[in-house]
Amino acid sequence: MEVKFNIRRYNPESTNAVSHFQEYQLDMTNASTVLDGLIEIREEVDGTLSLRCSCRSAICGSCAMRINGQAGLACNTKIIDVLPKDGSPIIIEPAGNLPLIKDLIVDFEPFWEKVRAVDPWLKPEGEEPEAEYLAPNEDMLHLAEVMSCIMCGSCVSDCTVLEVDQDFLGPAALAKAYRFVGDPRDDANDSRLKMLNESNGIWDCTRCMQCIEVCPKGVAPMDRIMALRDKAMEAGQKSTNGSRHANAFSDSVKHSGWLDELKLPLKSFGIFNIKAMIGLIPLGIRAQLNGKRPPIFHKSIPGAKNVRKIFDKVESGK
Numbered sequence: 001m002e003v004k005f006n007i008r009r010y011n012p013e014s015t016n017a018v019s020h021f022q023e024y025q026l027d028m029t030n031a032s033t034v035l036d037g038l039i040e041i042r043e044e045v046d047g048t049l050s051l052r053c054s055c056r057s058a059i060c061g062s063c064a065m066r067i068n069g070q071a072g073l074a075c076n077t078k079i080i081d082v083l084p085k086d087g088s089p090i091i092i093e094p095a096g097n098l099p100l101i102k103d104l105i106v107d108f109e110p111f112w113e114k115v116r117a118v119d120p121w122l123k124p125e126g127e128e129p130e131a132e133y134l135a136p137n138e139d140m141l142h143l144a145e146v147m148s149c150i151m152c153g154s155c156v157s158d159c160t161v162l163e164v165d166q167d168f169l170g171p172a173a174l175a176k177a178y179r180f181v182g183d184p185r186d187d188a189n190d191s192r193l194k195m196l197n198e199s200n201g202i203w204d205c206t207r208c209m210q211c212i213e214v215c216p217k218g219v220a221p222m223d224r225i226m227a228l229r230d231k232a233m234e235a236g237q238k239s240t241n242g243s244r245h246a247n248a249f250s251d252s253v254k255h256s257g258w259l260d261e262l263k264l265p266l267k268s269f270g271i272f273n274i275k276a277m278i279g280l281i282p283l284g285i286r287a288q289l290n291g292k293r294p295p296i297f298h299k300s301i302p303g304a305k306n307v308r309k310i311f312d313k314v315e316s317g318k
């Protein structure tokens with residue numbers, strides 16, 4: 001099978017260090033993976049191509065890159081599954097949202113820095129245990145998927161918030177945080193949740209689901225982030241913009257059947273937060289000028305009582 005690869009190249013040491021695409025053509029089999037193709041290029045065609053790989057079995061997490069615009073492991077992506085039907089090349093690019101070093105190699109230091117920021121180790125209280133602390137199996141089952149994270153960075157590569165805000169802790173670090181918050185042997189939940197509740201933490205996720213889509217190990221980072229939000233609220237840590245926003249959103253829909261966009265920012269930031277209120281003025285002006293200002297008198301939709309019934313049912317656990 002003839003396969004074309006269009007690979008994004010970048011060499012910081014070249015005299016003209018600009019990122020560009022280079023095309024290669026290979027003869028591959030139906031069983032070949034993208035990584036097989038890249039290794040063949042490096043070994044047989046162009047020894048200057050730089051990439052990371054090790055296990056070739058979706059274990060080490062080192063071969064994450066963008067394949068046709070979406071992050072994934074080159075070693076568990078079969079060429080046949082990503083080969084465009086019209087004969088155009090497979091597009092290979094380095095993972096996103098991390099600094100580029102060379103060709104398909106990115107700098108993982110910002111990734112590890114964020115993982116370290118969530119204190120990824122158990123913090124038990126009291127005396128050191130005399131023997132190993134064995135957690136009941138049923139208490140650990142919900143951590144099985146999250147513990148299978150191989151730190152490949154695919155989720156970070158394609159996180160839509162990290163595209164615009166590099167300070168966001170990001171899906172991998174937050175999934176790692178959940179792994180410890182959810183561990184019965186850990187006694188630091190309050191301080192962990194407090195840290196995660198701050199800006200750049202759990203409330204900055206926009207729930208785009210991209211991290212769930214690209215994770216090769218079923219970790220579902222976004223679901224872990226939502227679980228951390230629930231845990232923070234249950235722990236009474238509600239004085240953040242994010243938790244106030246979530247409450248204001250559901251209160252509005254419960255009350256009138258739809259969102260009161262005028263009150264939402266006031267309730268989320270707190271009406272006495274003068275700085276935030278002043279910051280909202282340009283947005284208000286733009287909304288007014290573009291005919292998007294929400295109605296001053298927010299009316300319930302017909303049938304709002306049915307929406308309330310749904311809320312009541314959910315809240316009563318029925």
Ligand code: SF4
Nearest residue numbers: 159205206208209211
């Ligand atoms: S769901 Fe949240 S964490 Fe996941 S990719 Fe989207 S914004 Fe990032």
Ligand code: SF4
Nearest residue numbers: 149150152153155215
């Ligand atoms: S959560 Fe999934 S995509 Fe993200 S680093 Fe872990 S294994 Fe990779």
Ligand code: FES
Nearest residue numbers: 054056061063075
């Ligand atoms: S080479 Fe190890 S995960 Fe792909």
